[in-house]
Amino acid sequence: MTAAAILVAGGGPAGLAAAALLALDGARVTLVTGGAPATPDPRTVAIMQPQMRLLAHLGIWTPDLRVQVAPLKRLRLVDDTGALLRAPTVTFDADEIAESEFGWNLPLALLVPALAARARDLGVTIIEADVTAAKCSDSEIEVETTAGRFSAALAIAADGRKSVLREAAAIRCDSWNYDQVAIATSFDHSAAHLGISTEYHRGSGPCTTVPLSGNRSSLVWMERPARVDELMALPDAALAAEIQLAIHGDLGRVSGIGPRRAFAMQGLIAQQFARNRTLLVGEAGHVVPPIGAQGLNMSLRDAADAAELVAGVPDPGAAEVLAAYDRHRRRDVGPRQQMIDLMNRSLLSGLMPLEVGRAIALEMISRFGPLRRFVMRQGLGPQTLLPRAMREADSSPAPVA
Numbered sequence: 419m420t421a422a423a424i425l426v427a428g429g430g431p432a433g434l435a436a437a438a439l440l441a442l443d444g445a446r447v448t449l450v451t452g453g454a455p456a457t458p459d460p461r462t463v464a465i466m467q468p469q470m471r472l473l474a475h476l477g478i479w480t481p482d483l484r485v486q487v488a489p490l491k492r493l494r495l496v497d498d499t500g501a502l503l504r505a506p507t508v509t510f511d512a513d514e515i516a517e518s519e520f521g522w523n524l525p526l527a528l529l530v531p532a533l534a535a536r537a538r539d540l541g542v543t544i545i546e547a548d549v550t551a552a553k554c555s556d557s558e559i560e561v562e563t564t565a566g567r568f569s570a571a572l573a574i575a576a577d578g579r580k581s582v583l584r585e586a587a588a589i590r591c592d593s594w595n596y597d598q599v600a601i602a603t604s605f606d607h608s609a610a611h612l613g614i615s616t617e618y619h620r621g622s623g624p625c626t627t628v629p630l631s632g633n634r635s636s637l638v639w640m641e642r643p644a645r646v647d648e649l650m651a652l653p654d655a656a657l658a659a660e661i662q663l664a665i666h667g668d669l670g671r672v673s674g675i676g677p678r679r680a681f682a683m684q685g686l687i688a689q690q691f692a693r694n695r696t697l698l699v700g701e702a703g704h705v706v707p708p709i710g711a712q713g714l715n716m717s718l719r720d721a722a723d724a725a726e727l728v729a730g731v732p733d734p735g736a737a738e739v740l741a742a743y744d745r746h747r748r749r750d751v752g753p754r755q756q757m758i759d760l761m762n763r764s765l766l767s768g769l770m771p772l773e774v775g776r777a778i779a780l781e782m783i784s785r786f787g788p789l790r791r792f793v794m795r796q797g798l799g800p801q802t803l804l805p806r807a808m809r810e811a812d813s814s815p816a817p818v819a
């Protein structure tokens with residue numbers, strides 16, 4: 419049996435960020451990655467300013483990365499439901515809250531290897547294996563993997579929505595399916611995006627374009643499953659025409675469709691975020707549909723909170739550390755998940771009261787500057803109690819050499 423002070427399960431962005439942050443604070447960390455994905459992940463993630471500061475703190479927000487990604491300067495919400503009471507288009511402008519941009523849109527295909535390389539540099543032991551079981555005693559947790567057994571003071575479950583460690587810690591979760599599937603892809607367009615991301619709110623869910631560098635954007639298009647089957651079966655040129663139609667030609671002619679993948683839409687929330695020497699990080703603890711770019715942003719705050727609470731304490735798996743983590747994460751994740759769920763269901767339900775409620779809320783946001791600025795700041799992350807790693811480092815881009 420090998421002794422590791424902290425064992426992290428999951429080689430996705432949440433697990434890698436947690437492992438690297440813990441190692442940066444001097445912890446001895448072993449990361450068990452799970453198997454490599456069968457197909458490359460075409461998703462990009464909009465990472466907001468506080469979480470970009472975390473990437474800067476980790477030392478991975480480099481000029482090399484910056485030249486490959488795009489800033490998000492404005493976010494537009496367009497009511498495309500065709501409802502009787504149509505909400506006004508709402509535009510959030512980073513200038514209005516004295517930021518040069520809300521954040522940056524990073525391909526996971528760049529972010530994940532950058533986090534893995536940094537974790538390795540910081541001394542994290544990385545093992546390609548699956549966790550199969552775990553057992554907790556008063557003083558340690560024993561984790562079984564396909565590469566052997568490890569004992570640790572604390573296990574971090576970042577092993578995704580079907581987390582084995584969450585199950586082993588007997589943490590229950592509430593989970594549900596939405597009758598929606600999201601297509602993630604990217605495309606070229608003839609008109610400039612001007613740093614604007616647009617969420618078109620349709621009756622089947624949002625269809626969102628997010629700027630990439632040059633005249634290219636990523637797309638997250640949520641639709642009913644049967645429609646997604648049709649769209650996924652189309653040749654590139656026909657899909658390009660459908661995308662151009664769905665976004666009303668706002669980005670000119672669409673072409674150059676990138677790799678595409680469909681993601682079934684689910685929601686999940688753990689009833690506790692920590693228990694039995696196990697902390698839940700990322701989708702092991704919460705899954706939300708991709709609306710308002712909250713999923714990985716919350717997960718990076720999980721990782722930063724975990725690292726901050728654990729740093730320098732004699733027993734990182736102690737009950738009081740776990741209780742503090744649970745309190746912190748519940749305050750952040752709970753209300754955000756409810757808002758996203760409500761927004762999504764208000765589109766899908768076709769129910770008049772929900773449609774009217776959404777239209778009135780958006781009308782108020784578009785009219786009242788203080789409310790709009792409050793919503794923008796909340797969208798970036800919580801305004802109080804941000805973990806240290808998100809307060810200190812400057813996320814303004816380093817000069818390009």
Ligand SMILES: Cc1cc2nc3c(=O)[nH]c(=O)nc-3n(C[C@H](O)[C@H](O)[C@H](O)COP(=O)(O)OP(=O)(O)OC[C@H]3O[C@@H](n4cnc5c(N)ncnc54)[C@H](O)[C@@H]3O)c2cc1C
Nearest residue numbers: 428429430431432452463464549577578700701713714715
């Ligand atoms: C279409 C789409 C667009 C999105 N856009 C955004 C966005 O713009 N902004 C944003 O903030 N979020 C966004 N998200 C959410 C974000 O992509 C996810 O929250 C994030 O990728 C999840 O990371 P994770 O590390 O928690 O999980 P995963 O990436 O699922 O990683 C889980 C890891 O655990 C490993 N694993 C599994 N089982 C085991 C095991 N038994 N033992 C060890 N390891 C195991 C897997 O191999 C994997 O490495 C989007 C999501 C979707 C679907």
